[in-house]
Amino acid sequence: MSRRSLLFMPGNNPGMLTSADCLEADSIIFDLEDAVSLKEKDAARILVREALSFLPLQGVEVTVRVNPLDSPYWKEDLESIIPAEPDGIVIPKASVESVQTMVKEIERLEEAHQTGKKTKLLLIIESAMGLIDLRNIIESSDRIDAILLGAEDLSSDMGIKRTRESKEIEYARYLVATAARAYRIDALDTPFTDIDDVEGLEGDTRFAKSIGFTGRLAINPRQIVTIHEVFSPTQEEIEEAQIILNEAEEAEKKGLGVFSYKGKMVDLPVIKRAEQIVDSARKWGLVR
Numbered sequence: 001m002s003r004r005s006l007l008f009m010p011g012n013n014p015g016m017l018t019s020a021d022c023l024e025a026d027s028i029i030f031d032l033e034d035a036v037s038l039k040e041k042d043a044a045r046i047l048v049r050e051a052l053s054f055l056p057l058q059g060v061e062v063t064v065r066v067n068p069l070d071s072p073y074w075k076e077d078l079e080s081i082i083p084a085e086p087d088g089i090v091i092p093k094a095s096v097e098s099v100q101t102m103v104k105e106i107e108r109l110e111e112a113h114q115t116g117k118k119t120k121l122l123l124i125i126e127s128a129m130g131l132i133d134l135r136n137i138i139e140s141s142d143r144i145d146a147i148l149l150g151a152e153d154l155s156s157d158m159g160i161k162r163t164r165e166s167k168e169i170e171y172a173r174y175l176v177a178t179a180a181r182a183y184r185i186d187a188l189d190t191p192f193t194d195i196d197d198v199e200g201l202e203g204d205t206r207f208a209k210s211i212g213f214t215g216r217l218a219i220n221p222r223q224i225v226t227i228h229e230v231f232s233p234t235q236e237e238i239e240e241a242q243i244i245l246n247e248a249e250e251a252e253k254k255g256l257g258v259f260s261y262k263g264k265m266v267d268l269p270v271i272k273r274a275e276q277i278v279d280s281a282r283k284w285g286l287v288r
């Protein structure tokens with residue numbers, strides 16, 4: 001599954017939860033972790049379970065971010081949420097140990113409640129250790145569908161300051177994007193926290209896309225349009241990709257593996273990129 005946007009909603013906010021399927025996000029994350037205060041943990045867990053069970057939630061992927069392994073909440077979170085069959089569980093502060101322990105519990109609950117579903121995992125990499133152990137973490141379960149970078153916790157773990165320019169998280173971004181692409185799973189970038197800075201969001205998202213991210217997290221519905229615009233191919237890119245694919249078909253008939261288009265060489269990698277563009281345009285309804 002490829003997602004351009006994943007919108008966070010604090011799990012204790014019923015008004016937001018009920019808007020989940022009408023905000024146009026590709027995916028929603030009902031949060032039980034850092035957007036929910038300690039006093040509200042129990043209330044949020046119940047509300048999210050009810051939302052999953054009784055809201056229509058059609059046409060949008062719905063996942064739940066549980067609390068981390070070193071908290072007293074994660075087990076109760078899973079016990080309450082897995083029977084309500086979310087599409088995925090988002091594991092914060094991911095490590096090999098947290099993935100393996102939570103997968104065991106998820107499997108037990110799926111079996112006990114006969115959910116008939118293989119819940120996907122989306123992992124947040126948000127510590128220095130998480131970054132250097134990335135490969136082992138991704139290989140620790142076959143349910144992992146996406147890697148998310150969590151730059152706020154990462155900065156706090158590293159003792160560094162977050163800036164609008166984000167130079168300080170560049171290495172982490174390259175690592176996460178490259179590792180996720182190596183395993184053919186979604187590479188999802190950290191949220192842009194200044195919700196009023198549309199220009200900043202756009203520039204930062206363009207950079208993320210340019211190094212291999214396939215989507216990013218959002219914290220406010222107003223950020224979705226910009227994120228989708230950046231992660232969707234433009235009409236010009238789609239038209240050019242279609243022309244290249246047509247020309248490639250003609251070249252193939254003539255037995256040519258390489259040809260030129262607008263003075264530039266077209267060979268297999270270029271054709272593959274054109275296919276990717278047309279596939280994603282189809283997926284997002286930008287072409288028939």
Ligand SMILES: CC(=O)SCCNC(=O)CCNC(=O)[C@H](O)C(C)(C)COP(=O)(O)OP(=O)(O)OC[C@H]1O[C@@H](n2cnc3c(N)ncnc32)[C@H](O)[C@@H]1OP(=O)(O)O
Nearest residue numbers: 007008009010015016019031034035152191219220221222
């Ligand atoms: C580092 C991390 O862990 S990030 C992940 C955890 N963080 C979160 O989940 C935060 C989610 N976002 C939010 O709570 C809010 O967007 C805030 C606090 C950042 C800003 O809130 P506001 O200033 O009220 O935003 P804004 O004025 O744009 O809200 C407009 C409308 O959108 C709604 N809205 C805002 N954010 C969201 C959201 N994430 N999901 C759904 N609806 C939302 C508001 O409820 C409001 O609705 P209304 O007009 O019916 O009252």
Ligand SMILES: O=C([O-])CC(=O)C(=O)O
Nearest residue numbers: 124149150151152153217
């Ligand atoms: O991963 C995220 O989306 C946000 C997060 O938890 C962080 O930045 O610490």
Ligand SMILES: [Mg+2]
Nearest residue numbers: 034126150153
């Ligand atoms: Mg975090």
